[in-house]
Amino acid sequence: MNATWKAADSDPTAEATNASAEQPNADKPCQEENGNSTLPETICALLAEKNGREVDAMLEQLAAGVQIGNPRMRLKAACYLTDTLELLIAHQEWQRMDKLLPAAETALKAAVDNEVGAWQLITALSAFAAYQIEMGRYASARRALLIFAAADAIPAAADKLRERTEQLVSDLATRPLLELLLVEYLFDKEKGHDAGRLFAVFGRAAAEFLLEPQNLRQCQDQADALLRLFGEIGLPAEKSLCQLLRQTADWYLIRNIIRLLGEKGSSACLAEVTPYLEHEDIRVKGEVLRAASRIDAPGKKDFFLKALKSVPRQLVELVVTLLGDIPDSSLVAPLADLLDEAAQIKTKTGLNLQTVICQSLGKIGSVKAVPTLRKVIAANAGAAGGPTEQLLLRTAEQAIQLISHGGKHKRPAALLSSEVPTQNNPFAAREAGIIRTAMSGDRATAARQLFELISECVTEGDLLNAERLRERFSEINPNAIAEIIQSAELIEEAKSGVQVRGYLDIWSNLLHELSSEEFSAIYHELENRSLEPEEILVRQGERNDELFFINHGTLRVFYKKNDRKIYIKSLSDGDLAGENFFSTSVWTVSISAVTESRISILKRACFERWKEAYPGLENKLRDFYNRSNNIRDLLQRKGLNRRAYDRYALSRKVDFQVLDTPGKPIGQKFKGRLADVSRGGLSMVFRMAQQKHIRVLLGRNMQITIPVIGNPPELNVQGQVLSIQPADEEMGEYKISLVFDDALEQEELQTVLG
Numbered sequence: 001m002n003a004t005w006k007a008a009d010s011d012p013t014a015e016a017t018n019a020s021a022e023q024p025n026a027d028k029p030c031q032e033e034n035g036n037s038t039l040p041e042t043i044c045a046l047l048a049e050k051n052g053r054e055v056d057a058m059l060e061q062l063a064a065g066v067q068i069g070n071p072r073m074r075l076k077a078a079c080y081l082t083d084t085l086e087l088l089i090a091h092q093e094w095q096r097m098d099k100l101l102p103a104a105e106t107a108l109k110a111a112v113d114n115e116v117g118a119w120q121l122i123t124a125l126s127a128f129a130a131y132q133i134e135m136g137r138y139a140s141a142r143r144a145l146l147i148f149a150a151a152d153a154i155p156a157a158a159d160k161l162r163e164r165t166e167q168l169v170s171d172l173a174t175r176p177l178l179e180l181l182l183v184e185y186l187f188d189k190e191k192g193h194d195a196g197r198l199f200a201v202f203g204r205a206a207a208e209f210l211l212e213p214q215n216l217r218q219c220q221d222q223a224d225a226l227l228r229l230f231g232e233i234g235l236p237a238e239k240s241l242c243q244l245l246r247q248t249a250d251w252y253l254i255r256n257i258i259r260l261l262g263e264k265g266s267s268a269c270l271a272e273v274t275p276y277l278e279h280e281d282i283r284v285k286g287e288v289l290r291a292a293s294r295i296d297a298p299g300k301k302d303f304f305l306k307a308l309k310s311v312p313r314q315l316v317e318l319v320v321t322l323l324g325d326i327p328d329s330s331l332v333a334p335l336a337d338l339l340d341e342a343a344q345i346k347t348k349t350g351l352n353l354q355t356v357i358c359q360s361l362g363k364i365g366s367v368k369a370v371p372t373l374r375k376v377i378a379a380n381a382g383a384a385g386g387p388t389e390q391l392l393l394r395t396a397e398q399a400i401q402l403i404s405h406g407g408k409h410k411r412p413a414a415l416l417s418s419e420v421p422t423q424n425n426p427f428a429a430r431e432a433g434i435i436r437t438a439m440s441g442d443r444a445t446a447a448r449q450l451f452e453l454i455s456e457c458v459t460e461g462d463l464l465n466a467e468r469l470r471e472r473f474s475e476i477n478p479n480a481i482a483e484i485i486q487s488a489e490l491i492e493e494a495k496s497g498v499q500v501r502g503y504l505d506i507w508s509n510l511l512h513e514l515s516s517e518e519f520s521a522i523y524h525e526l527e528n529r530s531l532e533p534e535e536i537l538v539r540q541g542e543r544n545d546e547l548f549f550i551n552h553g554t555l556r557v558f559y560k561k562n563d564r565k566i567y568i569k570s571l572s573d574g575d576l577a578g579e580n581f582f583s584t585s586v587w588t589v590s591i592s593a594v595t596e597s598r599i600s601i602l603k604r605a606c607f608e609r610w611k612e613a614y615p616g617l618e619n620k621l622r623d624f625y626n627r628s629n630n631i632r633d634l635l636q637r638k639g640l641n642r643r644a645y646d647r648y649a650l651s652r653k654v655d656f657q658v659l660d661t662p663g664k665p666i667g668q669k670f671k672g673r674l675a676d677v678s679r680g681g682l683s684m685v686f687r688m689a690q691q692k693h694i695r696v697l698l699g700r701n702m703q704i705t706i707p708v709i710g711n712p713p714e715l716n717v718q719g720q721v722l723s724i725q726p727a728d729e730e731m732g733e734y735k736i737s738l739v740f741d742d743a744l745e746q747e748e749l750q751t752v753l754g
Helices: 012-016 039-048 052-065 071-090 094-099 101-111 115-134 138-149 159-172 175-187 192-201 203-210 213-218 223-233 235-247 251-264 269-278 282-294 300-310 313-323 329-343 348-364 367-380 387-404 413-419 428-439 443-459 463-470 481-496 508-513 516-523 604-608 617-628 631-637 691-697 746-753
Strands: 527-531 536-538 546-552 555-561 564-571 590-593 597-603 653-658 670-677 681-687 701-707 714-728 733-740
Touching: 039 052, 039 071, 052 071, 052 094, 052 101, 071 094, 071 101, 071 115, 094 101, 094 115, 101 115, 101 138, 115 138, 115 159, 138 159, 138 192, 159 203, 175 192, 175 203, 175 213, 175 223, 192 203, 192 223, 203 213, 203 223, 203 235, 223 235, 223 251, 235 251, 235 269, 251 269, 251 282, 269 282, 269 300, 282 300, 282 313, 300 313, 300 329, 313 329, 313 348, 329 348, 329 367, 348 367, 348 387, 367 387, 428 443, 443 463, 443 481, 463 481, 481 516, 508 617, 516 617, 536 546, 546 604, 564 631, 597 604, 653 681, 670 746, 681 714, 691 714, 714 746
Parallel strands: none
Antiparallel strands: 527 597, 536 590, 546 597, 555 564, 555 590, 653 670, 653 701, 670 681, 681 733, 701 714, 714 733
8 A cells, every 4th residue: 555645544345334343543544453454455355265256246346435424434435436446457457447447536635635545546547548548448548538538637736746747648639549539530430529528538639639730631521520539629729729710711611610619618719710801701700799799808898899780781680689699788879779770771671670670779788778669669559560570569568577676687576586695694584574575566665675684785795685676676676776775885885995975865856846757767767977176077178968966075077278277166965067968068177176076977878768668857957957067157257258259140051061070071961050250250041850969960070151242252161069959949050150261351251241
């Protein structure tokens, strides 16, 4: 017996047969205390006597011994088993050793912390595998090798043992053996299957061997067989697969290599497969999309959003479906835009695309998608449509129901009670009761009880459960806005140790203006941001169209003129700022933080989705903003407007045209009429039927043709659009304010004024 093994408490074979045994010193080798022979020596004697029945009985007891619960007993059983395997090898008892392979796998797990002992067991198994390979018994050899050569056989912590094991496997993978296995795999019907599976066990060495030109040529007429080998090898073949992907021009190989990388590859494979979305074959493009969806790597969302704009029409539905598997609320906006475009396609294709988009919005599970889905329902409800239209309607309704339960990535409420975690959760029974209350339909009571439970968790310092329970609101009652906000504040205060004025207290005036549903619609769209002192929030002249809610801290509003900063006012808790949110214009001021500040941001594009669901919401929010924000009035009182020249009221028909970046006219000419003019700019009124296109003109350069007295009879001027205001919304008329690129000379202005 090898003395490097530590003896355990007692004979494991006696433990397995419920017999009593002495407990030798744990530091002595595996040898009986009373001087009797060790188990392997007993087996050796029985083999010499050709007493096979007794040998098999003792081997069965030994196999049972490695399964017992006591760790020290398992270790001693592993000790006995290793010596027994070496003994069986010496006596060439290959069949009996084959029967002990399952026990050997268990023994290695028990002994892996003992490097010397584990290595002794591994070398015995490798000797068995080498003999079986020599005899052509590939299945038995593979079973033995996988005990120590499988990816998870040796834990990463045992790095030295893992390194020695990898070298041992590499030494076994000789070139003659790999050549033989490959030939038999490709051409031997009887041995081919087992030869291929054994070949794959050699991992990276086998994958690199396959890439050698002569071996690739050997496989050139059997692409499927080659791909199956790479698939069997799995992750160790990743590098070789990527190399083959770059080498081949065969669309079939390319498509299937991408499929394998999607199934077997690591996160690094995303960068390898995504460039092939540009491949000319649509089958390759489709496989790239499916593979990218399976690879767990950052950057998938951006890839699919780009793909949405570039893939052929036949693949758009696939991209939309795969986007639904990404639980990211920021995907709602691009999918909603695509839904609007699809609604303009009055064919079955357009209806099918709308249906797929609704399915994905439901899977994503964000409440931001609700107004879009309600719009679909309103457009199709009551219409005498065919089966395709009815399917779209049902899908939109089902998507809203799915969102109320948190989307695909969370279980429906009916299944939640069985998923309440009990480990480290002293509140499990109460949590399950809250879910049952919500399932019964009383979501308001459930939300209140959930908030009370979160409060108790915070009080007891159990922030892990508090955070987890807060996520339940999206399943139980996403409109319980007060409870959602207050629970977030409790957790944040417990984390930071700083108590700040409550969100609901800060915005109580706005809450009085809006219904709970309207406030909830805004709240779920908000993005939170922190500012450091002196950090700029927005700069004068920018086209930022966000609305800023100041939650905490102090911000400075200033106007910059001739490189000099002119203070306007300060903003603090409960103030709003957003010059380009309600009116289409550039910012006339800059805002920076004075102290550490926290703000919430409402993007105009996100807000647009709620306008149809809550028609009065924008007017209510605008009225509140106008009453609480006086920046424009302060600018006028301080004389800080941009009008460096006197303006003259003037009504005259003009033509105007949008310019591209180089300054060339693009598109058709439009008609308008002047409202006023100065040496520095003008304003004019024009009509546009589609209000949603108005903001596209902000910041664009234009050329305006003005009739004048003189020769030539018209004056062409160029300038940039600074603001667009409604003039007569019922008539679709808007007023544009524009600043000239170059101020007019007094004589030129006079020709305009007449």
